[in-house]
Amino acid sequence: MAFIPHTDADVAAMLATIGVGRIEDLFDEIPPHLTLGSLSGVPEELNEMQIGRLMSERARADGTMLSFIGAGAYEHHIPAAVWAIATRGEFYSAYTPYQAEASQGTLQLIYEFQTMIARLTAMEVSNASMYDGASATAEAALMAVRANRKSTSARILVPATLHPHYRRVAVTAACNQGLRFEELPFCTAEGITPPAALGKYAAEDITALVIPQPNFFGRLEDVDALTDWAHAHRALVIGVVNPIALALLKPPGEWGARGVDIAVGEGQPLGVPLSSGGPYFGFMASRLEHVRQMPGRIVGRTLDVAGREGFTLTLQAREQHIRRARATSNICTNQGLAVTAATIYLSLMGAQGLERTASAAHARTRELVSALTRVPGVRLAFTGPYFHEAVVLLDRPVASVLKALARGGILGGLDLSGYCPELGNALLVCATETKTCADIERYRAALSDALQAARAA
């Protein structure tokens, strides 16, 4: 079924009106070598029955693995009510609520979402969401360049402890807009960014400093010292945070003397299932003084002509449908359905529920680290506090150990040897509230067996 309502005659009439021969001519500014040409490699279409069967066969082949992988996407318990409510027709089919008079439910939900994100991060204003955590980080860097009018360098300091995918997305999205990302090294004993690493930039024009909390290794950065250094050197601060961790940790709005300027993160942990990597959503919150530099939609509360409360998109003059090429961003599609689930998740959990979830995830990870480091040949990579992930070092190459674990139905974590070869046989592990003591014991025993087998080989 085609979803384009125009007939061939309609299309021909429209092309004739604007004096263009073929639809392809509208895209002639794209160099030919960049166009895809054909969709070879994409299989023929399947009908619903066939695709249903294919997918269930693939799901069976994948099996149900016991997962200890985090690294940016986290398995949390999602109350059944979350998606039962999120998939109601009123929410499920909703499009961008430009028409306030027809979209009060969606607008109110986004308004509540913004309020929850603003409170979680202790920031003044939140937008209606971003594409994902990585692109939200890239957008935050672009926003910092617009907002920091004291700086002209467009230089962004990015710790090597920020998720490597976030770093790559930020560079890809912003390098052609004149931004320069400079990597800060981490302390290999502690797995965090030493504030001393900033010393060499003291006399330079830095636009913004990115601070991940917890960082890619699960470790907690010295966020107060890093934030204060940046503000003392006229740089803005971008906090990249895990929303579940915010139930326990100091929110970015309270880091250092002034708090961060922009807080972003991946929203997936809030009620969105892992489902092969997406769709997820990003969140972004800011100081009010920078709100006009913020990308994306913002819903506001107002009064109608009769004095009744209502909700509507606000500050739209920043956006592409009004400001065209000069819009603050051309990534405006908010991840409405995932945001709907997250808002329902947060309202069901409440502040206490979120804190219990975060505490349980932290406790399970401590138990996991304690169990795994009892295995001969396994030790913790870094000293110092972590949230719900940690790096362990093995005395054998990680890849073959992970393969052996997978044969036993266990996803043992993320092999860091491709990301941080300097760490050696490093494995990033995660346990959330979904893991039991029996799960952890099963992992410990399987790891012990796998390492023994690797040594014998």
Place this chain on the structure above:
Amino acid sequence: MSNVPADLKYTKSHEWVRTLADGSVEIGITDHAQHALGDLVFVEVPEAGRAVKAGEPCAVVESVKAASEVYAPLAGEVAAGNAQLAKEPETVNAEPYGAGWLMRLKPAAGALAGAALLSAADYQKVLDAEGG
């Protein structure tokens, strides 16, 4: 009928230019422009010290229905942005030629003489042609 003071110079993009006693120039948007935009809710002015080229976007005026660039009528260095407008953008609506000025500029050498600015009469013709 728009107010077009005879002692100012203008651009086709609806900025006005006033030469001050010290040789610097004051720049704002015309009465016609503020009226067309409607109630202003936000004005972003440039930082002092910024070098601007003629025709470069250097300020933003945002109303409830649109956001528009303000273009530098001539090249120079920004001497001051009107900081008052951050708190009271509606001043531009109330006094476009007075307290609602946007920026003061130190013109680059020869920039003022070389700028293609309109007289009040010529700007009035632009407005008449636009139906204003």
